Amino acid sequence: MTVLLFILGVLFVVFAVGISIALHEVGHLVPAKLFKVRVTRYMIGFGPTLWSKKKGETEYGIKAIPAGGYVAMIGMYPPNKEDGSVRPSSTGMFQTLAESGAAQRVSRQRKSGRFEQLATDARAMAHEEVGPEDENRVFYKLPVWKKIIIMLGGPFMNLLIGTVLMGVLLMGFGTAQATTTLAVVNACQIKEGEATPDPKNCTPTPAAAAKLLPGDTITSFDGKQVTGWDELTSWIRSSAGKSVQLTVQRNGKAVQLNITPVLTARPVLTAAGTPEKDAAGKVLTQDVGFIGVSPSSENVQQPITAVLPTVGNNIAQVAGVVVNLPQRLVAVAQAAFSSAPRDPNGPVSVVGVGRVAGQVAAMEDVPLSARFATLLGLMAGLNFALFVFNLIPLLPLDGGHVAGALYEAVRRRLAKLFKRKDPGPFDIAKLLPLTYVVASVLLVMGALLIYADIVKPVNLFG
Template sequence: MSPVILFILGVVFVAVGIAVSIALHEVGHLVPAKLFKVRVTKYMIGFGPTLWSTKKGETEYGFKALPLGGYVSMIGMYPPNKDDGSVRPSSTGMFQTLASEARSMAHEDVGPGDENRVFYRLPVWKKIIVMLGGPAMNLLIGLVLTAVLLMGFGISEPTTTIADVSKCQVKAGETVDPDSADCKPTPAAAAQLKPNDVITSFDGKPVTSWDQLTGWIRASAGKEVSITVERNGSPVTSTVTPVLSARPVVGADGRQAKDDAGKLLYQDVGFLGIGAQTALVPQPASSVLPMAGENIKQVAGVVLNLPARVAGVAKAAFSEEPRDPNGPISVVGVGRVAGEVAAMEEVPVQARLAALVGLLAGLNFALAVFNLIPLLPLDGGHVAGALYEAVRRRVAKLLGKPDPGAFDIAKLLPVTYVVAALLMGMGALLIYADIVKPVNLFG
């Protein structure tokens, strides 16, 4: 299959995965709303003109033209005007008009018998459950996909089989022509080790893992030791003397560590000149939650520093600076990464599928965390409004004052529009950056 077709298939795979994730996110709102008897009038995937819809019971289900999200419409999202109980505009002030118009739209479908089926009449805890249903669904999807990734596919780990043998000893940051007189053979090349050799012992000790072997090699600089490999089913033993060489210091995240000044760190250790073949190794169920937690932690770090991260993207997009590979990307960037992964023909199909599943898991964790930001129109903003309502009612009760009733979150719509505009601007910037200065994950 051609790389172009593979690229397209990767993009389609992730696009469908995102669409399903959005649809299930909205199901997370839909199900508890219906369980709590709130009348749900619409369940839509996308925005803009309706492409297709069907009505089942009292709810219209359908797809919109712009696949940029989804929504669930519930009647009575905002309470009536506190002064006169009206849902119609009662003021000519701009902010008051915005709130009144939204209030009016929220009550358009309220009919006889619906008085106790409006959203704003729900107890606070039920409001919170409805609003957290979407992010909770994304967390669940991310958790399931992480389990599939770890337990089904496995994690790529180095094996004790040699993948390649370096011909020349090369200092960090330098290159040497392997056919020139400057090429000093590596200990592995001098010992005539070959790709596909399986290392079975080192210095008389059985080798059970690549990490174990690496530690022994690093500690054996200048020492002549025996090494045994299995080659074509037969053992072959030779001697090697690891040389002292500057090698990268690898951090806990698997990347080369840097000092406080941002300079890459190296250390002098024993070096043999071999690379390991990798294989997908299934992991136990106990590894799923820690992996998911680490993924969520990384996403939360990006979200907490989102303004600075977006500013960095803007700077890179309009300058010669490279993009931060750990920074935010748009759906365009995600699609490009998925396509590149799918088109890597030198990587086994199973490993590519695992990478795509991992990408979808990360996206769902990102959707969950992002939607928990306590700003409207995000789910976290509605949760914050419900919590404020609970606190206000509790304080009124403690002070012996009348129940202030449901909090009119419609009054915050001006803030909502500002946040929505900022989110659209951020999305446009990320799409532009992903076109003119895409993130380079594969060198």
């Protein structure tokens, strides 16, 4: 049964990723059609076509390699600025040489011919389906703001998917929050340098000495009514060495106890509740009051006002990973080819996401609703990652096309300001050499992450 559940979790990720990719491309498709650009193909995946159907002027299909998708729009690149051509000519170069006759042309051909050929080939493909009736339906003739809307449509769709999933998670399932009811009362204090307490030389924790029990609900501390665990924790931390009266609800009755928190080194927590580390990766600590208990938790449904702040926090975390991606990839490579552990907060591939989903689905001792909520959160995070990653201003990512459109807008505005001739659309085909470099880097990065997720997967569950 566990194996079956694991497979179902993986299949859930495969299906969810496919839907996310499909809707990402819909985000490009819809505004392109609204702006009258002729879209010839809407494809999920790459490589050989497994299935396709033409509806109107667009062919919709699924390809063999499920590694993304694309929307093909005619006239993505403007004609060659020098001669207005969009297709390579077998005689054009010789005619040019005969007419201009200059050795300068030959020299330039040797230096940049290979790069120019890339642009020429791409330009030819972009215009191969353009007919006389499509003169005003090509992408490159669109105003800059329309180009930006089309290119941002895909990432925006991922943002929308992630936000909806996060809303369902927060408002429908809720989030686990610590309560003032005790789940664990530790019997012994852990001495400095020990990983676990020594049962043969046990120094009782203040909670054990005060005879607190699991299931007790703390209602007051030092005469103050307790309304939440975070509030109680702050009072305990500031009361080291002080005898404090404690009131708990036990089996429906109020019980008063006395407790004296001890001063001990505890981790410094971030706003997210995780231990804070210094530049060397060591957990920072501070001396605070401690009694030796752990709270129980319960799912609490959140209001709609909590959704956007949570989305913002998720995007900020993903952006932090992307900004430090080179450093994190080095850490992934070191872990993959050595005994070093993987960083649980580092980047993973779809293979890694699928493995985590399988583990979650296979946790038979966890309620089904909690497992499904975790999977929803996983898919929300994946869509936020797609949103942020696609905004990187490098081709072939959507952010690269947006950057090209913005450059075109600035160039045209400056020309108008200084009363110069309109330079026309920016020929983004000239950046194809850089595009191929970036695409190669992305392929290597993806291969590294997949390899690491196979030989040294991230372990989130111990």
